[in-house]
Amino acid sequence: HASNGQSYRISVKREHGGLVSNHLHTAMQEGDCLELGPPCGEFVLDQGVDPLVLVTAGVGLTPAMAMLNAAAGLRDIHFVHACKNEAQHSFKASTEELARKHSNIQVAYVYEDRDGLLDRQTLAKHLPNNAQVYYLGPPGFMQHVKSMLDELGVPSTRQHVEFFGPAQTLQ
16 A cells, blocks of 8 residues: 555565464464564655556565555556466455556456466557556566567666565666
């Protein structure tokens, strides 16, 4: 959700063998207080009015959901999410609800077991002129998206990316 200045909503993917994620899923309840640090990184939604394209895979979906909520109703948004299959698609109901409430949101889902990988044709279909494109997911996915954006002529100044973990260079 968009920041309200009073609290944060966190989303934690439960990892097999993950000490922290399993503790949060089993011992903590909604409404419990946790002491956390502030969000960090440089993946911050611009406040412009240009069309917004959010392209995500895996846990990259989490920060994009906050951006989607913040921009809903304010600018044209194309939301493209890729994952292995529909069963692994987190936040689908929330995304669908936002799209029903706001006619400015267009969504597309790419399921690997049904569609294969996100392809250039699908990305191009959700890439309006002068769009600001934010993409986040596993490094291989981000490299693939960057290559397609470059081929489609999207200037690097309109491409925004963030890494979970150590920063890398996308070629």
